[in-house]
Amino acid sequence: MITAIWLMLPAYLPNSMAAVFGGGRPIDGGKIMKDGRRILGDGKTFRGLFAGTLCGMLLGMLQMYYLTQSSGIFGVELPSFGEGSGALLVIFTLAFGSLIGDLSMSFFKRRMGFKRGAPLPVVDQLDFVMGAWLLTFIASPHWFISNFTYSIILAVLIITPLLHVSTNIVGYFIGVKNEPW
Known part of the structure; x- marks a missing residue:
């Protein structure tokens, strides 16, 4: 479980930091598609995309620094994100991919008639994970396969919805989210 969370931290942070x-300025520029709905909506902005990605990358770099000081936590050996520019690529794809996954699902939710902030259980909790995994797999397949074993994938799929719901409730109560989901 610790390894799963460690690997996903650069992907977990960007969505909350984007909020x-x-x-x-919204990414879609306020444009409406032929179906009469916004492409993404006001909640998806360039500032959020850049800030979220940057925060995820900073956290990943802090994790890499931590590994220069210690190799584990609570007796668990922690994996590296790679070496040099390879590590930066993995950290970037985890962070940016998580936001792309969220943006993609926003696009599809609009096409299905969901309003901004409307819940779509399970999908809302895992869209960013799928985006992070897909982009990271494309950019660094060997690293991805070496680190995201079946047990790690299963742990992420179980832990993430619980963490997502918890952090969204906190975000709602501190005023950075309009809905607690």
Whole structure:
């Protein structure tokens, strides 16, 4: 479980940081598709995309620094994100991919008629995971396969919805989210 969370930290942080630091110009520029709905909506902004990605990358780099000081935590040996520019690529794809996964699902939710913030259980909790995994697998398949074993994948799929719901409730109560889901 610790390894699963460790590997996913650069992907877990960006969505909440996009909500905290977001706002401003929407990515879709306010454009409406032929179905009469916004492409993404006001909640998906360039500032949120950049800030979320940057925060995820900073956390990943802190994790890499931590590994220069210690190799584990609570008796668990922690994996590296790679070496040099390879590690930066993995950290970037985890962070940016998580936001792309969330953006993609927002697009599909709009096409299905869901309003901004409307819940879509399970999908809302795992869309960013799928985006992070897909982009990271494309960019660094060997690293991905070496680190995301079946047991790690299963742990992430179980832990993530619980963490997602918990952090969204906190975000709602501190005023950075409009809905507690």
